[in-house]
Amino acid sequence: MKQSILNPNNLQTFAKEHKLQPFRVKQIIQEIYDNQNIRFEDMTTLSKDLRQQLDENFEILSIIPETILESEDNIKIWFKTHDNFTIEAVILFHRSKHEKESIKSKVHKVESQNKWPDDLTTLWPDRPLNRITLCVSSQIGCPVNCVFCVTGKLGIKRDLTRNEIISQLLFANNFIKTKFGKKDDQTLRAVRNVVFMGMGEPLINYQNVKKSIEIMIAQAGGFSLGKRHITISTAGIIPGIEQLIKDDIPVKLAISLHAPNQKLREELMPIAKVYTLDKLMKTIDDYVKVSDNRIFYEYIMIKNKTDKPELATQLADLLHGRLAHVNLIPYNMNPAIKLEESDERTIRAFKDILEKKGITVTIRDSLGRDLKSACGQLWYEKIANRHCEE
Ligand code: SAH
Numbered sequence: 001m002k003q004s005i006l007n008p009n010n011l012q013t014f015a016k017e018h019k020l021q022p023f024r025v026k027q028i029i030q031e032i033y034d035n036q037n038i039r040f041e042d043m044t045t046l047s048k049d050l051r052q053q054l055d056e057n058f059e060i061l062s063i064i065p066e067t068i069l070e071s072e073d074n075i076k077i078w079f080k081t082h083d084n085f086t087i088e089a090v091i092l093f094h095r096s097k098h099e100k101e102s103i104k105s106k107v108h109k110v111e112s113q114n115k116w117p118d119d120l121t122t123l124w125p126d127r128p129l130n131r132i133t134l135c136v137s138s139q140i141g142c143p144v145n146c147v148f149c150v151t152g153k154l155g156i157k158r159d160l161t162r163n164e165i166i167s168q169l170l171f172a173n174n175f176i177k178t179k180f181g182k183k184d185d186q187t188l189r190a191v192r193n194v195v196f197m198g199m200g201e202p203l204i205n206y207q208n209v210k211k212s213i214e215i216m217i218a219q220a221g222g223f224s225l226g227k228r229h230i231t232i233s234t235a236g237i238i239p240g241i242e243q244l245i246k247d248d249i250p251v252k253l254a255i256s257l258h259a260p261n262q263k264l265r266e267e268l269m270p271i272a273k274v275y276t277l278d279k280l281m282k283t284i285d286d287y288v289k290v291s292d293n294r295i296f297y298e299y300i301m302i303k304n305k306t307d308k309p310e311l312a313t314q315l316a317d318l319l320h321g322r323l324a325h326v327n328l329i330p331y332n333m334n335p336a337i338k339l340e341e342s343d344e345r346t347i348r349a350f351k352d353i354l355e356k357k358g359i360t361v362t363i364r365d366s367l368g369r370d371l372k373s374a375c376g377q378l379w380y381e382k383i384a385n386r387h388c389e390e
Pocket residue numbers: 142148149150196197198199200201202233234235254255256298300329330331332333374375376377
C-alpha cells in the first residue's frame with residue numbers, strides 16, 4: 001500500500017530523498033488543502049515529473065469513495081476503508097425557502113418532460129451555494145448502543161484514524177469544486193462547517209478527532225475553518241467533554257439528550273447509567289463557562305416514548321437558565337428497530353410547550369432528512385439493499 005501524504009513526516013522524508021526545496025513541499029500541501037485536489041495529475045503548479053513521482057509514492061485519500069447519492073439538499077458519499085468497511089459522509093446545503101422552491105419547480109419541470117437528467121447536478125440552480133456543511137463519521141460503527149440508532153446496532157468495528165476523518169473533508173471539497181466551480185469572487189467553494197454526526201461517538205475516539213480538528217482549523221496545511229464552525233455531537237461522554245475543556249478546544253457542542261430525566265434516558269441510552277444526567281449537566285455547565293458557547297440539545301421524537309407533554313415541561317425545567325438550543329429530531333424509522341416517529345402535530349405541540357417556557361427550539365427537517373435519512377443512518381439502507389441484491 002502507498003504511504004499517506006497527509007502525514008507530514010512521509011512528505012518530509014520524500015522531500016529529503018528527492019532534494020525538494022521547502023517551497024515545493026509547501027506547494028504540494030497547498031495543492032491538497034487550498035486548491036482542493038485529490039489527484040496528483042490535477043496539481044498543475046507542479047512539474048509533470050514531480051506529479052508522477054508523488055503518484056508512485058503516495059496516496060492522498062485514506063479511504064476510497066464508492067457511491068455518491070445526490071438529492072436537493074444533500075449529497076451522501078459512501079467510502080470504503082482499506083480494511084473493507086463502509087463509512088459515510090453527507091454534504092448538506094443550507095438554502096433559503098425561496099431557493100428551495102425554485103429548485104422544486106425545476107425538478108417538477110424535468111419530471112413533466114418525463115426524462116431525468118443523467119447528471120443530477122442540473123437540479124442545482126446557478127446561484128451561490130453558501131454555508132456548506134459536512135457531516136463526518138468518526139468511528140466504524142459505535143459502541144454506545146442507543147436503542148433507537150442503527151449505527152449502534154453495528155457494534156464497534158474500530159476508530160477512524162485522523163487521516164480517514166480528514167479524507168472525508170478532502171473528498172467533499174474536491175467534489176464541490178468539480179461540480180459547482182468558483183464563486184463570483186473567483187474563490188473556490190468549500191465546506192464551511194463540519195459536524196461530527198455521522199457514524200460513531202466522536203468523544204470515544206477523542207485523540208483522532210482532536211487531531212483532525214487541528215487540521216480543520218489550521219491556516220497553512222489545513223482547512224482554515226473557524227472553531228465555531230465545527231460541532232461535536234456526543235451521547236454525553238463526560239470524560240471527553242472534560243478533556244475538551246482541558247485541551248481548550250472550544251468547538252460547538254451538541255448533546256444528544258433525548259430524554260429529560262434519568263429513568264427514560266437510561267432506557268434509551270444505556271451509557272446514561274455510567275454518565276448520569278446530573279453529572280452530565282454539571283459538566284456541560286463547566287464547558288459553557290469556558291467556551292461561552294450555546295449548547296445544542298438534540299432531542300429525538302419517538303411516538304409515545306419521548307413526545308409526551310409532561311416531558312416537554314421537564315425538558316424546559318432542566319434547561320431553564322442554561323444557554324441552550326433544542327433541536328427536535330423526528331425519529332427516523334428503519335426496519336431493524338421497532339419504534340415509531342411522532343406525528344407532526346405532537347411535535348408541534350411539544351415545541352410550543354418549550355417555546356412558551358422561553359426555550360429556543362427548532363425542528364429538524366430539511367437538513368439531511370430528505371432522503372429519509374439523517375446522517376449516520378443511511379448505511380443501513382445501503383446494507384439492506386445489498387442484501388436484497390444478493
Ligand atoms: N454519536 C454521536 C453522533 C452521531 S449520531 C451522538 O449520538 O450524538 C447523530 C445524531 O443522530 C444523534 O443525535 C443521534 O442521537 C441521532 N440519531 C441516531 N439514530 C437516530 C434515528 N433513528 N432517528 C433520528 N435521529 C437519530
